[in-house]
Amino acid sequence: MLYQAIIVALIVWLTVGGQELLGFTQLGRPIVIGPLVGLALGDLKTGLLLGAALETIFMGVVNIGGASSAEPGLASALAVAFAINLHGGLGVALPIAIPIGIIGLQIKTLIYVLFVGPFASRFDTLAKQGNQKQIVALHYGLWASQWFIYSLIPFFAILFGSTATQEILNMIPKTIVNGLTVAGNLLPAVGMAMLMKILWQNNISVYYFLGFLIVAYFQVPLIAVAVMAIVIGVVSGQRDFEMHQLNKKVTEQKSLAAANVQNAQVAGAGNDIEDDDFFD
Amino acid sequence: MANNTLSKDEQKLLHQMYWRSFMLYSSVTPAKQGASGFEYSMLPFINYFYKDPEDKKEAMVRQMSYFNTNLAMSPFIMGITASMEKENATKKNFNADSINAIKTSLMGPLAGIGDSVFWDVLKAIAAGVAISLAKSGNFLAPIIFLLIFNIPVQAVRWYGGKLGYTLGSTYISKLYENGLINILTKAASIVGLIMVGAMTNQMVLFKVKWNMVMAGKTVLKTQVMLDQIFKGLVPLLITLLCFYLLKKKNVSINYLIFGIIILGIVVSLLGIA
Numbered sequence: 001m002l003y004q005a006i007i008v009a010l011i012v013w014l015t016v017g018g019q020e021l022l023g024f025t026q027l028g029r030p031i032v033i034g035p036l037v038g039l040a041l042g043d044l045k046t047g048l049l050l051g052a053a054l055e056t057i058f059m060g061v062v063n064i065g066g067a068s069s070a071e072p073g074l075a076s077a078l079a080v081a082f083a084i085n086l087h088g089g090l091g092v093a094l095p096i097a098i099p100i101g102i103i104g105l106q107i108k109t110l111i112y113v114l115f116v117g118p119f120a121s122r123f124d125t126l127a128k129q130g131n132q133k134q135i136v137a138l139h140y141g142l143w144a145s146q147w148f149i150y151s152l153i154p155f156f157a158i159l160f161g162s163t164a165t166q167e168i169l170n171m172i173p174k175t176i177v178n179g180l181t182v183a184g185n186l187l188p189a190v191g192m193a194m195l196m197k198i199l200w201q202n203n204i205s206v207y208y209f210l211g212f213l214i215v216a217y218f219q220v221p222l223i224a225v226a227v228m229a230i231v232i233g234v235v236s237g238q239r240d241f242e243m244h245q246l247n248k249k250v251t252e253q254k255s256l257a258a259a260n261v262q263n264a265q266v267a268g269a270g271n272d273i274e275d276d277d278f279f280d
Numbered sequence: 281m282a283n284n285t286l287s288k289d290e291q292k293l294l295h296q297m298y299w300r301s302f303m304l305y306s307s308v309t310p311a312k313q314g315a316s317g318f319e320y321s322m323l324p325f326i327n328y329f330y331k332d333p334e335d336k337k338e339a340m341v342r343q344m345s346y347f348n349t350n351l352a353m354s355p356f357i358m359g360i361t362a363s364m365e366k367e368n369a370t371k372k373n374f375n376a377d378s379i380n381a382i383k384t385s386l387m388g389p390l391a392g393i394g395d396s397v398f399w400d401v402l403k404a405i406a407a408g409v410a411i412s413l414a415k416s417g418n419f420l421a422p423i424i425f426l427l428i429f430n431i432p433v434q435a436v437r438w439y440g441g442k443l444g445y446t447l448g449s450t451y452i453s454k455l456y457e458n459g460l461i462n463i464l465t466k467a468a469s470i471v472g473l474i475m476v477g478a479m480t481n482q483m484v485l486f487k488v489k490w491n492m493v494m495a496g497k498t499v500l501k502t503q504v505m506l507d508q509i510f511k512g513l514v515p516l517l518i519t520l521l522c523f524y525l526l527k528k529k530n531v532s533i534n535y536l537i538f539g540i541i542i543l544g545i546v547v548s549l550l551g552i553a
Contacts, residue, residue, distance in 0.1 A: 022302045023317075024351035026403070026429050031410050032422045048421060052414035055407055113310055113541060120309040121534040123316045127344040130337040132323055139316045142307035175548045182553050183544025185485040186518060187310035190536045191346040192480045193522035194312065198345060198380045199472045200527070207470050211477025216511040222478060223392030229474035230389065237467035244463060 001159060007040045008081050009155035016073035017147030030054035030076035037080040050080045053090050071108055075101025077154055103169045104153055106177050111146050113184045120190075207232070285446060289328065294441050296324045297362065301355050301437065304347075311537050313348035318358070325362040329369035338376070339365060345380055348479075349387035350394025352433045352440075357386045359444025360452075367452050374456065378465035385468040388475030402429055484515035490552045 011033065019028040026032065031051045038047015058072035079090070079097035086092055119142060126135045157165040196208065211229065214220050220228075286294070304317035322343045330336040343365075349357060361383050368374040410425035455461045492500035506513050518540075525531040547553045 020308070021306050023305050024398075024433060025302075026406075026426060029407070029425070031407060031414065031425050035414075035419065035422050044419060045417065048414045048417065048419065052411045052421065055411055055414075112308075116307065117310050117537055117541065118534070119307070120311045120315070120537060121532060123309075123312070123319070124341070124344055124533065127319065127340040128337065130333060130340055132327075132340075135316065135319060135340075136323075139303065139307050139320050143303075146307075176545060178553075179545035179548030180541070181544075182486070182548055183541045184310055186515070186540050186544060187537065188313075188483040189480070189515065189519040189522045190311040190526075190533055190540065191313060191348070192476055192484060192519050193526050193536075194346050194533070195384055195472070195476045196519075196523045197527050198377070199384060199469045199476065200523070201466075201469065204466065204470050204473060207473040208477040208480075211474035211479075212481050212512065212516060213477075214474075215478045215481040220478075221392065221396075222388065222475075222482065223396060225478040226389030226392050226471075226475060229385075229471040229478075232474065233385070233467040233471040236470055237463055240463040240466060241460070244460065 004041060004081065004085075005155045005158040008037060008077055008158055009151040011036055011040060012074060012077050012154045013147050013151035015077075016071070017143065017150065019073075020147070021143055028073040030058055030072050033073055033076045034080050037077050038084065041081060041084045043084045046084055047080050050083055050090055050093065051076065054079060070098050070101030071105040072101070074104040074150075074154060078157055081154075081158055099166055100153070100157055100169075103166070104150075106172075106181070107153060107169070108150060109184050110172075110177065110180050111149055113180045113187065115149070116142055116146055117187065285449075286442070290445070293324050293328055293362070294359070294445055297321050297358055298355060298438055298441055300324070301351075301358060301441070304351060304354055311533060312344075312346045314354075315344050315347055318347040318354075319343045321354075321358050322362065322365070325365055329366050335369070339368075342376065342380060345384075347383070347387060349391040350398065352398050352436045353390035353394040355437045355441030356444040357383060357390065359441040359446075360386065360448040361444075363445050363448025364452055366449070367456060371456065375461060375465060378461055378468070381465045381469045381472060385470075385472035385475065388472070388479060398429075398433060402432060480515065480519050481512050484519055486514045486518070486553065488514070488553055490550075 014027075015033050015036065016028040019025055031054075034049075034051020034054060035044060035047045038044045038051070041047075054072070054076045058070075058076075075097045078100055079093040082096050083089060083093035119138065122138065123135065126138065153165070153169075156168075200208075207229075211225060214225055214228070215222075300321040300323075301317070303320060304314045307316050308314055309316075319340065322339075326336055326339045326343070330339055343361070347354075361379060364379045364382065368376050368379060406425050406428035409428060410421045413424060414421035452461070455464055488502040488506060491498045491502055510516070522536055525536065526533070544553075
């Protein structure tokens with residue numbers, strides 16, 4: 001059992017965590033994890049079939065903080081491991097694996113908000129100090145440690161069996177987990193505020209509210225908002241460009257006029273009419 | 281690709297950027313998403329372009345800002361950002377704010393394109409093929425799945441970075457010489473602000489669960505009432521409050537992050553959300 005617990009935990013660490021390290025490579029999908037766990041536990045066939053079945057179930061799941069769904073990677077790893085141990089099919093494995101997958105997602109949120117979250121400002125401080133070594137170390141260190149903590153779930157789940165694990169995990173107060181989910185949903189506000197600090201100028205600030213309004217009331221997908229934003233940006237840019245050209249012409253004429261006035265002054269000795277004011 | 285216009289050093293830097301950009305979201309945080317990963321991908325350029333340690337620090341602080349886009353699209357933005365850092369390093373009165381303005385205006389639109397092309401279409405194709413292979417017992421299914429998905433993605437990442445850098449190097453310096461960079465910055469800031477507004481609505485989420493109950497009957501559904509006033513009012517106000525505290529009061533984001541975590545737990549304990 002210890003061997004199985006370690007190997008499954010390692011697979012979860014390297015696939016579910018690994019797809020965060022090697023971004024966007026889909027290593028943590030059920031279709032990959034299923035056969036991998038199957039191979040490690042000596043039943044590739046079951047792993048392959050369960051992986052395919054789970055991939056179909058989880059195809060549409062893209063986790064964005066919602067506590068309602070299960071984390072596909074953890075759920076698949078455990079489902080395959082239990083199915084092989086209990087010599088059962090999907091019907092046996094899924095009812096055990098899905099609840100742990102759901103709790104797994106909550107634990108993931110917990111780690112994300114409470115453990116990794118506060119380091120955002122540490123990164124800022126390090127950047128201010130120009131401390132590159134520490135930034136790199138923290139960047140990798142946070143990855144390794146948060147996914148190590150996460151992979152303890154499959155480790156204990158297999159070592160102590162599913163019911164015991166579920167009972168222990170259920171001991172975390174519901175309100176705290178819920179509160180952290182609420183906080184996780186609100187925390188992007190800080191990131192948005194920092195972007196606004198960069199982009200905000202009083203003369204264009206109304207556009208922020210335009211963007212908010214469009215999505216809030218018309219539920220337009222982000223891509224349509226983007227195209228519209230670009231149209232507005234181009235129109236405004238064209239007007240600014242015309243103004244720029246106009247300004248250039250005016251300054252050219254002004255310097256020309258100034259030269260003329262100077263000539264006139266030399267010729268007409270103090271007879272100056274207030275020509276200059278016209279251009280100001 | 282216009283490879284021949286890039287120097288050997290620049291090619292090397294771009295390759296380093298490609299490999300480093302894999303790690304964009306390794307230590308993703310709720311508040312700043314891939315900020316540290318973006319910084320990590322930019323470090324080779326920063327070290328190469330800037331000689332003065334103070335300029336280096338300034339660039340590092342600049343690149344540690346919020347970053348979130350589709351991973352396949354990120355090297356393109358990194359390429360453009362890197363080319364602007366180069367301009368900033370060589371031209372003394374370059375407006376450094378324009379770097380973040382353009383970076384920010386790009387990430388929203390490219391996230392939209394990337395997510396629909398790669399997440400929705402490509403992943404569905406790859407999974408569809410692999411599932412049918414696996415069901416017929418073909419052991420190559422996971423490998424085929426990874427290849428179908430990753431070959432196009434990696435090609436976009438590899439060439440996207442070079443394209444971004446070449447485009448940036450050609451056009452940014454031209455715009456700069458014409459004095460048009462300020463116009464571009466303003467236009468980019470407008471696009472950026474609209475996208476940030478849109479993202480605020482999509483990403484900052486808050487739903488009130490608490491309803492006024494009288495004699496076992498719900499007399500007031502709080503969230504419905506709030507929506508009637510203005511949809512997404514609470515997230516908007518919280519974001520604006522964060523912005524106000526950050527800009528006017530210079531509150532450190534540490535306090536903001538902990539404040540929001542405490543707020544989340546408190547409203548959960550009170551049963552509000």
